[in-house]
Amino acid sequence: MAENAHTKGSDESEGSIGRLKRVPPSYYLAAGFLVFLALIPGVLGTTTILLLTYSLFFVMFVISWDFVSGYTGLMSFGHTLFFAVGGYTAAILNVHYGVHPALGIIAGVILAAVAGLLYGLPARNIEGHYLALMTLLPPLIMERLFRLFKDTTGGSTGLIGAENLIEMDSFAMTAWVNYYLAFGLFLFIFLLAWVITRSDTGTIFTAIKESEDAVASVGINPDKYKVYAFVMSAMMGGLAGAVFVHTPAGSASPSQLLSLVVIIDVLLASILGGLGTITGAVVGGMTIFWVREWLSDISWTIPVLDVSVSDINDVLFFLLLLALLMFLAQGLVPWVQKRGQRLLERRQVGDPEVATDGGPTPDDRTDPSHPEATGDRSNKERTADNQGETR
Template sequence: MSEELPTDPEADAETDADRGLLDGTSLGPRHVFGAIGLLGLGLLPLGVGPLQALKLTGALYFAVFAMSWDAVSGYTGQISFGHGLFFAVGGYTSALLNLHWGFDPALTVLAGMAMAAVAGVIVGVPALRLEGPYLSLVTLVAPLILLQIFIVFSDIFGGELGLSSPENLLTFESFETAITANYYLAFGLFVGVLALLLAVTRSDAGSVFTAVREDEDAVAAAGLNPAKFKIFAFVLSAAVGGLAGAMFVHTPVGNPQPSQLLALTVSIEVIIAAVLGGMGTIVGPAVGGLFFYMFRDYLGGISATVPVLGVPVSELDLLLFSLATLVLLFVLPGGIVRGAVGLGRWVLRRGGRNSPQTVPDGGEPEAGPKRSGRPAREKGPLERTLASYREAFDDRRHSQEDDHEH
C-alpha cells in the first residue's frame, strides 16, 4: 500500500472532503453552506442601505487581510506580529504613485502589490531564519520603523495624519451606484483571494507548510528545504496583504493613513480575527475578519446605557468586544468555523446520517467507500517526497521515545 501524505488533524484543513471541493469529487454540507454564504454576501447590497454597504466593503478588505496573515502564520507557524507593514506598503505605494505622479489607480494597485512582495522578501529572508520570539520581535519592530520613517519624512508620507484620498478605482455620478460598485469590487477580491489561498494551501505546497509547522527537522530529513517554503508563504502573504491595502485606499471606505494601515492595533486586530475564525483554515480568518469588523461596528453604534455604570455601550465597545471575544475563544477554542463544522457533524450523527452500512442478502460489508472508476493519479516527485515525510517524522518520534526510555 502507498504511504499517506502528512495531515494536520488539529487544523482539519487537509481532509479528503476539503480536497474534494477543489477536484470536484466531493461536495459536503459544509461546502454547500459555504456557497450559500458567498451567495448571501453577493446579494447583501440589494437589501441594505448605502452606509451599511460601505461598512461591509471595509469588512471584506479586512477579511482579505486576515486571510493573508493566515497563509503564513496559520499554516507555517511563523507568527507575524507586524503584518500591517505589507498592508501599508501596498496602500502607500499605490496612493503616492497616483497623487504625486498621476498614474492610473489600476496600475498603481499592481505596483503596490509588487512593492509589498518585495518588502516580504526583505523582511522574510533574514527574519524566517530565526525562530520563536526572535522572529516575532523582528516582525513587530519592522512596522514601527516604517512608521517612524513616515513621521520623519512627513512632507512625502503625510506623517501621522497620512495622505489625502487618492483617486477611486471606480467612479460614478450616482453615489449609491458608486457604493454598490465598490462593494462588488471588494467582494470580487475576497472571492478571488479565498479561492487562490485555498488552492495553494490544499496543494502539495500546503502540505509542506503544515509539515514545517509540525516538525521542521523532519521536513529537512525528507529532502525538502523548509526555508524556501517559509519564504514562499511569507512573500505570498505579503503580496496578498499589499494588494488588499492598495485597493483599500482607492475606495470610499479607505484612506492612506497610519491609523488604518500601519498602526500596531491593525496588526493585533488581524491576529484576533484569524484566531477567532480559526487559524490554519483560510476560511476561518475570512469569517473571523467579517465578524470582527461588523461586530465592533455594531457595538459602537449602540446608544443604550449600561445599567449601574451609566455609560453608553458605544463608549465601552472595545471592552465589551474583548469580553465577547474571550467568551467565544473559551467556548470555541478552535475558532468559529471549526466549531460550526463540529456542530454540523454532531447534528448529522444525531440525525442518523452516519449510521452503519446495511448489508443486503446477508453479505459482508464493504471494506471502504466505493471509489470512482477513474484511474488513480500517479504521484509526482513532490508528493513522493512528502510521502517520505511521515516515515521520517515517525522515525524521529520513535527515536526520541527510545532515548527517553533509556
C-alpha cells in the same frame, strides 16, 4: 433490456445522491454566504455598503496573515507593513505623480513582495518570539516616519485625494460598484489561498509547522517554503491594501493600514475563526469587524456604570472575545466542523440508505420477509429443508 437500462439509471442516480451527501456541510454554508454577499447590497444604504466593503478588505488582510502564520506557524506581528506598503505606494504615486491607480496597484504589490522577501529571508533562521519581535518593529518604525514626513504621506490624517479605481456619476453608485470590485478581489484572494493551502505546497506548510526537521529529513528544503509563504502573503496583503486606498471605503492612513489595533484585530480574527483555516479567516474576520461596529453603535446607557455601551465598546468587545476564546479554544470553524461531523455520523448510523452497489440495505438484512435476510430467516429455511428430507 429496459429493466437493465432502468437499473443502470437508478444506480447512477443513487451514486449522484451519494456523492452529494459526501460534500461537507461547510461547502453549502460557504456557497450560501457568497450568494448573500453578492445580493445584500441591493437592500443596503450607501453607508452600510461602505462598511461592508471595508469588512471585505479586512478579511483579505486576515487571509494573508493566516496564509503564513496559521499554516507554517511562523508568527508575524508586522503584517501591517505589507498592507501599508501596498496602500501608500499606490496612493503616493497617484496623488503626487498622477500615476493611474491600476499602475500604482501593480507597483504596490511588487514593493510588498520585496517587503515579504525581507521578512522571509531572516525567517529561515529565526523562530518563535524572536521572529514575532523582528516582524513587529518595521511597521512601528514606518508609522513614525510616515507621521514625520507629512508632506508626502499626509501624516496622522493620511493621504487624501487618491482616485477611486472605478468612478461613477454619483457617490452612491460609485460605492455600489466599488463594493463589487472588492467582492471580486476577495473571491480571488480567497480562492488563491484556498488552492495553494490544499496543494502539495500547503501540505509542506503544515508539515513545517509540525516539525521542520521532519520536512528536511525527506529532502525538502523548508527555508525555500518559508520565504515563499512570506512573499505570497505579502503580495496578497499588498494587493488588498493598494486596491483599498482606491475605493470610497479606504484611505492611506496610519489608523487604517499601520495601527497596532489593525494587526491585533487581524490576529484575533484568525485565532477566533481557527488558525490554519482559510474559511476560519473569513468567519473570524467578519465576526470581529461587525461585532466592533455593532458595539460602537449602541447608545444604551449601562445603569450601574452610568456610561453608554459605545463609550466602553472596546472593553466589552475584548471581554466578549475572551469568553468566546475560552469556550472555543480551537476556533469557530473547527468547532462547527466537529459538530457537523458528529451529526453526520449519527445520521449515517441511524438513517438506512440504499446501497450504492445494488446490495441489500441494513434494514433488508434484518427484515425476515426479505429474501436476502440473514440470521433467523436462514435458520427457518434450513429447518424447512430438514423437515422435507425427513418426510
